[in-house]
Structure formats: C-alpha cells, structure tokens
Amino acid sequence: MAAGVGATVLSLVAAALPAAEPLGVGDRLFPTLGNPGYDIGSYDIAFDYSGDKNKPLKARTVIDARVTADQLERFNLDFAAGTVRGVQVNGMDARYERAGEDLVVTPAIPLHKGARLRVDVRHTSRTKGIAHGAWVHTKDGLAMAAQADAAHRAFPSNDHPSDKAYFTFRLTAPKGVTAASGGTLVRRTRAGAATTWTYRLAHPMATELAQVSFGRSVVPRRTGPNGVPVRDVVPTDKRKVLEPWLKKTPAQMGWMERRVGRYPFENYGLLVAEATTGFELETQTLSLFERELLTSDSYPSWYKQSVMMHELAHQWFGNSVSPREWSDLWLNEGHATWYEWNYGAGLGGTPLTRRVRAAYGQSDDWRARYGPPAEPRAAKDGKRSEIFRPIVYDGSAVVLYALRQKIGKAAFDRLQRAWVVEHRDGNASTADFTAMASRISGQDLGGFLHAWLYGKKTPPMPGHPDWRQDKQGGQGKQNRHAPHGEPAKHQGR
Known part of the structure; x- marks a missing residue:
C-alpha cells in the first residue's frame, strides 16, 4: 500500500469511529485492565539499558495475537508510562492515541475474527517517577515488580x-552489567561495549509475573529435583553470605514435589536485590527477594526458609495455575501461605494448629475491614496493594484448613495434586476449585465453601467447636508476617 493511500485510509477509519476510551475485560477489582477483541499468543520484548537507572530504557514490544472479535477496526493495549515512537500492525503503519492508561491503535485495514494480529510498538520504558510503576531501583540497577497491575507501566500489553x-x-546492557529475566538464556551476543542477553520462557505467563533485572550480579547454578536447573541472580559482592540460603532451594523444591507433584517450569531460582520493596515476589521461575531478609540476623532460620517456601509454592499456585480474575487471588495467596505455614512448622516454627487458630480468631475483623477471601474490596485512591491484605493470606489459609477438616487429609491432598495438574499453564476460578473439591471428596461443597469464601462472618471451624473470634484482637495488619507474635517482616506476595 502506498504511503499516501495508507494515510488516507487511516484518516477515514479513524473519523468513522467513536472517541477512544479505556477498555477492560470486566474485572471487578481492576475494571480497565485487559482488553477485548484479541488473544495474545506471545510477546517479544527488547529493553536497552544504558547503565543509568534513572534514564528511560529504549524498548520495542512485538505482540503476536489472534483476533477474537467479529471485526476489529480498533483495539486497545494497556500502556501508561513511556513514549511511543511508532506502531505497526501486520507490517503497516497504524494510527495510535492515548486514552487513560490505554494505547488505542487503529490499523490501516480492519481485521476479522481469526486473523493474525502482529503489533510492533517502538517505545521507551520509564524507570523513574511512576506511581505504582513496575521498575524497582536497586543499589546497582533495576528489577521488575509488576504485581498486580504494573506491567503496562513497563511495556504495552494485555495486562490481565x-x-x-x-x-x-x-536485554541489552553495558559491560560489567548482567541482564537477567525469567526463563532460559538462549543467546548472548556482544556488539562493541554492550551485550544482548536473550531469554525465553517455555511456559505461558501472566504479565504481572514478568521479571527483568539489570545489575552487577553473578549467577550461581545448581541442580534441583529431577534435574531441574536452579540458577540465582545475586549481587556479586553478596554471593558468599547468601550461599547458605541459596543452597536450600533444591531441598525445598523436593518438599513441594512430594506434596503436589513435579515442579511445573523449566528452571527456578532467586533474584536477590539490594532494594527495599516491602515484599518478596513470585515472578515466574525467578522470585524477587530483598537481600536484607536473607542476610539479617533479625529473623530466625525457620522463618526465612518459610518465606522462601511461600514464593516457591506460588510457582504452582498462581503462576502455573493463574487466577481467572483478581477476585480469585485467594487461590494464589491462600495456598502459598498454607505451604509456608506447614514448612515453617516442620523447621521448628509456630505449630500449624496454633497458627491457624490465631488467624481464625482475627478472621471476622479482617472480613469486616477488607471483605471476604474470594470477594476482597477494591483498592481505594489508587492504592493497588490494598488487595494484598491479611484476609487473602492468613484468612484464606484458614479456609484451606477448614476444607481439610471437612473432607479429610487424604481427599485434601488429592485435591491439591489434581488442581495443579488439571489447570497447569492455564487459568482457574473459585468456582472451578469448588467443583473440583466436590468431585474429589464426593461431597457437595458448594454451600460449605461459599460460606467460608464469601460470608461476612467466619463459619465455625469443623472439629474445633471451641474456637472463637478474638473480640480484642484482629488489628488487620497489612504486615501479614507478624500478626501472631511472629518475626516482623514485610509482605510476601
């Protein structure tokens, strides 16, 4: 198509369309996240890091998708924090404009259902001055923390x-800087003083689980169960002090595999950052940890290891099996907390029943403050982290304990294994969990789980008629790691 003809077509199409506006896929908690009309198959994202973490990264995002709408004359991408330098759709220049936190694209030729959609966006990625941004400044560079809705502040995406x-x-970086992401390193090429590192993830991933880092790092390697590669990314000068903790990962993976089955991804490891984030994060195959958690003497060994287990458990619960919508977050955090508690108890930490009983005593207060586990209240005033509250961590682990009490340990263990197999690499909802629990237990659990997951009040605990709500307690602390006299620590997600 000639350039002049293309410009004329774009102008005519744009003139016939209503004003651009932010769209979404109807998520109750994040109504403008995600976009209708297409299904993304893959992202190919390039970031060029100059060595100055305050300077926007040069970037390019290529998206391959399929059209799901009957006709797609215009579509939205989530993208909020960068300068767009040009957009092409299927090799032709496309018109683009902003609407809220969306990038609205009008292709030169309307697309029909089933058609291939390749979107090529040349842009920058701002690393500074972004409210609720995805980039974390570390002592020696950058790391990514995109949960829950920040990925689109780093790259154009369908951010749901x-x-x-x-x-x-x-990932391109100057000499002396290691670039890393989740997945496997498939290529490393040098051009002058810069090196480009190419990583590929072997399994589908939700945008909020993306991890990219630039820093003066070293990459220790070891082998996990069944030959799974374990690689960590740690500050070069902290490798020795971190090694006692890093070497525990293979045994932790084995502990989880004995309970829920084979590790679901191609590799695993910890990205340890010299940064204060207030949380640890289960980014896919490469969990983000604050260095201070692992090296400080303020926390006992069993506690550090239980937090490591929390993020590892997420690789099954939340990463491999991802929520269908954000109200299903309890499926991620409740399970990760459940295994954190069990693992910590086995290392000499707080006994499981004591920990569950203490959380049970605060559950009514949490429900009143934040909503029930499967229906948490939406964030207020842009405070996106408000959905990460004790009710979806400790309160949801209490739900799992109640379920185990109801159906018995054997059925509960079968449910856990079946859940991560049946929904591997996909999405699942609270309704899916209820249906599977009923099928495996041979009981109709619809009413039971509805009361526990959606009730304003916490139901009686099966097998423990003496357990009561703590009328004096229940402070609803956002710091989920210290509600019962545990070591004070920031939120693990």
Whole structure:
C-alpha cells in the first residue's frame, strides 16, 4: 500500500469511529485492565539499558495475537508510562492515541475474527517517577515488580492474568552489567561495549509475573529435583553470605514435589536485590527477594526458609495455575501461605494448629475491614496493594484448613495434586476449585465453601467447636508476617 493511500485510509477509519476510551475485560477489582477483541499468543520484548537507572530504557514490544472479535477496526493495549515512537500492525503503519492508561491503535485495514494480529510498538520504558510503576531501583540497577497491575507501566500489553502468553526478552546492557529475566538464556551476543542477553520462557505467563533485572550480579547454578536447573541472580559482592540460603532451594523444591507433584517450569531460582520493596515476589521461575531478609540476623532460620517456601509454592499456585480474575487471588495467596505455614512448622516454627487458630480468631475483623477471601474490596485512591491484605493470606489459609477438616487429609491432598495438574499453564476460578473439591471428596461443597469464601462472618471451624473470634484482637495488619507474635517482616506476595 502506498504511503499516501495508507494515510488516507487511516484518516477515514479513524473519523468513522467513536472517541477512544479505556477498555477492560470486566474485572471487578481492576475494571480497565485487559482488553477485548484479541488473544495474545506471545510477546517479544527488547529493553536497552544504558547503565543509568534513572534514564528511560529504549524498548520495542512485538505482540503476536489472534483476533477474537467479529471485526476489529480498533483495539486497545494497556500502556501508561513511556513514549511511543511508532506502531505497526501486520507490517503497516497504524494510527495510535492515548486514552487513560490505554494505547488505542487503529490499523490501516480492519481485521476479522481469526486473523493474525502482529503489533510492533517502538517505545521507551520509564524507570523513574511512576506511581505504582513496575521498575524497582536497586543499589546497582533495576528489577521488575509488576504485581498486580504494573506491567503496562513497563511495556504495552494485555495486562490481565486471564490472557497468559509466551515471552521472549532481549536485554541489552553495558559491560560489567548482567541482564537477567525469567526463563532460559538462549543467546548472548556482544556488539562493541554492550551485550544482548536473550531469554525465553517455555511456559505461558501472566504479565504481572514478568521479571527483568539489570545489575552487577553473578549467577550461581545448581541442580534441583529431577534435574531441574536452579540458577540465582545475586549481587556479586553478596554471593558468599547468601550461599547458605541459596543452597536450600533444591531441598525445598523436593518438599513441594512430594506434596503436589513435579515442579511445573523449566528452571527456578532467586533474584536477590539490594532494594527495599516491602515484599518478596513470585515472578515466574525467578522470585524477587530483598537481600536484607536473607542476610539479617533479625529473623530466625525457620522463618526465612518459610518465606522462601511461600514464593516457591506460588510457582504452582498462581503462576502455573493463574487466577481467572483478581477476585480469585485467594487461590494464589491462600495456598502459598498454607505451604509456608506447614514448612515453617516442620523447621521448628509456630505449630500449624496454633497458627491457624490465631488467624481464625482475627478472621471476622479482617472480613469486616477488607471483605471476604474470594470477594476482597477494591483498592481505594489508587492504592493497588490494598488487595494484598491479611484476609487473602492468613484468612484464606484458614479456609484451606477448614476444607481439610471437612473432607479429610487424604481427599485434601488429592485435591491439591489434581488442581495443579488439571489447570497447569492455564487459568482457574473459585468456582472451578469448588467443583473440583466436590468431585474429589464426593461431597457437595458448594454451600460449605461459599460460606467460608464469601460470608461476612467466619463459619465455625469443623472439629474445633471451641474456637472463637478474638473480640480484642484482629488489628488487620497489612504486615501479614507478624500478626501472631511472629518475626516482623514485610509482605510476601
């Protein structure tokens, strides 16, 4: 198509369309996240890091998708924090404009259902001055923390966990800087003083689980169960002090595998950052940890290891099996907390029943403050982290304990294994969990789980008629790691 003809077509199409506006996929908690009309199969994202963490990264995002709408004359991408330098759709220049936190694209030729959609966006990625941004400044560079809704502040995307896709990252960095992401390093090329590292994830991933880092790091390697590679990314000068903790990962993986089955991804490891984030994060195959948690003497060994288990458990619960919508967050955090508690108790930490009883005593207060586990209240005043409250961590682990009490340990263990097998690499909802629990237990659990997951009041605990709500307690602390006299620590997600 000639350039002049293309411009004329774009102008005519744009003139016939209503004003651009932010769209979404109807998520109750994040109504403008995600976009209708297409399904993304893969992202190929390039970031060029100059060595100055305050300077925007040069970037390019190539998206391959399929059209799901009957006709797609215009579509939205989530993208809020960068300068767009040009957009092409299927090799032709496309018109683009902003609407809220969306990038609205009008292709030169309307697309029909089933058609291939390749979107090529040349842009920058701002690393500074972004409220609720995805980039974390570390002592020696950058790392990514995109949960829950920040990925689109780093790259154009369909930023909702219901649209998982395959990812490739091409990361260019100056000499002396290690670039890393989740997945496997498939290529490393040098050009002058810069090196480009290409990583590919072998399984689909939700945007909120993306991890990219630039820093003066070393990459220790070891082998996990069944030959799974374990690689960590740690500050070069902290490798020795971190090694006692890093070497525990293979045994932790084995502990989880004995309970829920084979590790679901191609590799695993910890990205340890010299940063204060207030949380640890289960980014896919490469969990983000604050260095201070692992090296400080303020926390006992069993506690540090239980937090490591929390993020590892997420690789099954939340990463491999992702929520269908954000109200299903309890499926991620409740399970990760459940295994954190069990693992910590086995290392000499707080006994499981004592920990559950203490959380049970605060559950009514948490429900009043934050909503029930499967229907948490929406964030207020842009405070996106408000959905990460004790009710979806400790309160949801209490639900799992109640379920085990109701159906018995054997059925509960079968449920856990079946859940991560049946929904591997996909999305699942609270309704899916209820249906599977009923099928495996041979009991109709619809009413039981509805009361526990959606009730304003916490039901009686099966097998423990003497347990009561703590009328004096229940402070509803956002710091979920210290509600019962545990060591004070920031929130693990």
